[in-house]
Amino acid sequence: xxxxxxxxxxxxxxxxxxxxxxxxxxxxxxxxxxxxxxxxxxxxxxxxxxxxxxxxxxxxxxxxxxxxxxxxxxxxxxxxxxxxxxxxxxxxxxxxxxxxxxxxxxxxxxxxxxxxxxxxxxxxxxxxxxxxxxxxxxxxxxxxxxxxxxxxxxxxxxxxxxxxxxxxxxxxxxxxxxxxxxxxxxxxxxxxxxxxxxxxxxxxxxxxxxxxxxxxxxxxxxxxxxxxxxxxxxxxxxxxxxxxxxxxxxxxxxxxxxxxxxxxxxxxxxxxxxxxxxxxxxxxxxxxxxxxxxxxxxxxxxxxxxxxxxxxxxxxxxxxxxxxxxxxxxxxxxxxxxxxxxxxxxxxxxxxxxxxxxxxxxxxxxxxxxxxxxxxxxxxxxxxxxxxxxxxxxxxxxxxxxxxxxxxxxxxxxxxxxxxxxxxxxxxxxxxxxxxxx
Numbered sequence: 001x002x003x004x005x006x007x008x009x010x011x012x013x014x015x016x017x018x019x020x021x022x023x024x025x026x027x028x029x030x031x032x033x034x035x036x037x038x039x040x041x042x043x044x045x046x047x048x049x050x051x052x053x054x055x056x057x058x059x060x061x062x063x064x065x066x067x068x069x070x071x072x073x074x075x076x077x078x079x080x081x082x083x084x085x086x087x088x089x090x091x092x093x094x095x096x097x098x099x100x101x102x103x104x105x106x107x108x109x110x111x112x113x114x115x116x117x118x119x120x121x122x123x124x125x126x127x128x129x130x131x132x133x134x135x136x137x138x139x140x141x142x143x144x145x146x147x148x149x150x151x152x153x154x155x156x157x158x159x160x161x162x163x164x165x166x167x168x169x170x171x172x173x174x175x176x177x178x179x180x181x182x183x184x185x186x187x188x189x190x191x192x193x194x195x196x197x198x199x200x201x202x203x204x205x206x207x208x209x210x211x212x213x214x215x216x217x218x219x220x221x222x223x224x225x226x227x228x229x230x231x232x233x234x235x236x237x238x239x240x241x242x243x244x245x246x247x248x249x250x251x252x253x254x255x256x257x258x259x260x261x262x263x264x265x266x267x268x269x270x271x272x273x274x275x276x277x278x279x280x281x282x283x284x285x286x287x288x289x290x291x292x293x294x295x296x297x298x299x300x301x302x303x304x305x306x307x308x309x310x311x312x313x314x315x316x317x318x319x320x321x322x323x324x325x326x327x328x329x330x331x332x333x334x335x336x337x338x339x340x341x342x343x344x345x346x347x348x349x350x351x352x353x354x355x356x357x358x359x360x361x362x363x364x365x366x367x368x369x370x371x372x373x374x375x376x377x378x379x380x381x382x383x384x385x386x387x388x389x390x391x392x393x394x395x396x397x398x399x400x401x402x403x404x405x406x407x408x409x410x411x412x413x414x415x416x417x418x419x420x421x422x423x424x425x426x427x428x429x430x431x432x433x434x435x436x437x438x
Contacts, residue, residue: 039337044124045115051334065335072129072333073112080121092194099170099193107161109191130181130189131331132320138177140321144249149311151246157188162235163298169199171231174213175238177246197231206231215258216251217241220290223265233292240287248273252288279306
């Protein structure tokens with residue numbers, strides 16, 4: 001643009017700028033009200049999805065509500081594409097499912113259901129709900145440790161769970177606070193059996209050849225690269241490191257990198273803080289014995305005086321911390337807003353409730369290998385079906401069945417019958433207004 005043309009450009013004067021304010025309303029940023037995004041309900045089979053609880057290398061974990069029993073659940077969402085990028089990812093998940101299906105113990109996490117979505121290449125592992133992880137509790141306090149009486153209670157439950165796993169011929173291989181979960185009533189649950197090993201039923205002993213556990217919790221025989229080792233004694237060592245950590249906030253072995261860490265573990269030299277006292281120190285030395293042959297067994301641990309002793313509360317226990325996302329100290333059910341989305345509307349809003357095909361996933365979209373078709377089962381049991389027991393939640397509370405007299409109708413796909421989209425499910429979920437927190 002030439003200099004002569006610039007003289008012909010008109011600029012707004014002060015009066016004209018003030019006139020513009022009549023239609024451009026300026027407000028302070030503090031006056032801006034951000035409307036939170038409305039939470040849209042999503043059903044995975046009979047389960048109503050809640051908020052995100054956590055995320056790991058394998059996938060996300062969200063809260064869920066069983067719409068039939070009103071039991072609070074947690075679901076691990078696994079994407080096949082992501083598992084393929086993790087070494088032994090698919091194999092570990094498959095192994096974990098196989099192991100959890102046959103385990104039933106108060107101190108081992110229970111697998112409730114497994115759902116597949118072939119189209120989206122997703123797998124949903126529905127587990128019993130745990131309110132918090134042990135590592136999360138430790139990180140929430142400055143001391144990074146539990147009082148002795150609290151650590152004692154958790155440790156005894158850990159030994160109970162380990163003894164059960166070993167009785168079933170299963171070596172966990174990755175015992176640590178990060179894999180120990182807690183329920184609202186303080187029950188400890190051993191979780192994450194992805195790297196666990198099931199011994200052969202006719203195996204002569206507990207010899208193992210591979211280990212994929214966390215480095216800081218590995219015993220000297222693995223740090224030194226032995227070809228074979230006792231699997232049960234690996235779990236004893238890891239439990240000893242866990243006990244050491246939750247009572248002192250320290251680790252018996254440390255290193256700037258994994259090579260230095262394994263070098264220190266391989267030497268087997270460590271110290272125990274004096275404040276642990278003689279009884280606890282003796283137990284730790286027995287569990288962290290360099291030679292696996294003389295290392296404590298489960299029976300030795302049970303008979304130890306520190307385990308058998310009653311420890312009175314000398315200081316306040318570490319409470320379950322507020323949730324990281326919502327800062328809710330009560331860790332309330334996150335599915336409530338989604339329930340409101342389902343039944344907090346008028347009948348005229350039915351068509352707007354499920355405004356996209358991805359908003360709801362129907363049960364028949366999932367296939368479980370070896371599952372018998374429901375229609376075949378109904379035909380066989382049409383004339384003489386046994387009385388249905390009242391569903392009971394894993395945590396022992398009684399579930400409230402929404403379909404005590406009749407089986408829920410098989411829904412047709414929304415694409416084949418769009419006029420009925422979301423109607424039967426929505427009407428069923430409306431009954432969840434009496435939902436109670438588990």
